[in-house]
Amino acid sequence: MPNIKSAIKRVKVNTKANAQNAQAKSAMRTAVKKADAALTAKEENANELLTLAVKSLDKAASKGLIHKNAASRQKARLMKKA
Template sequence: MPNIKSAIKRVRTNDTKNAQNSSVKTAMRSSVKKADKAVANNEENKGDSLKAAIKQVEKAASKGLIHKNTAARRKSSLMKKA
């Protein structure tokens, strides 16, 4: 544990940011998996789940959690499967 006041604050903010980033990344991964499953099973709601997955991927890219090229590749892959 740090002794300096600013270092203590950095630890606190890093923990907060880490929790937020983890939740966005987890939501993105879950929605992509859900969309893959919907497309594979040819479900009725595949359009909605695909749209939600693309939104989550773009959100993660805009926050800098994944690279913009990675986001483009994932979106392209999803659209190709659909």
């Protein structure tokens, strides 16, 4: 643990940000997996799940959790299945 006050604060802030980023990234992955499964099984709610997945990918890209090209690639693959 650091001794300098600003370094102690950075550790706390980084820990909190890391937890939030992990939660958001996990939610994004879950949305993409659900949409992919629904599209593969041709379920009736596939379009709703696809919309949620695209939204979560865009949000993750805008926050810097994933690269914008990676988000675009994943969206294209989902749209191709639709």
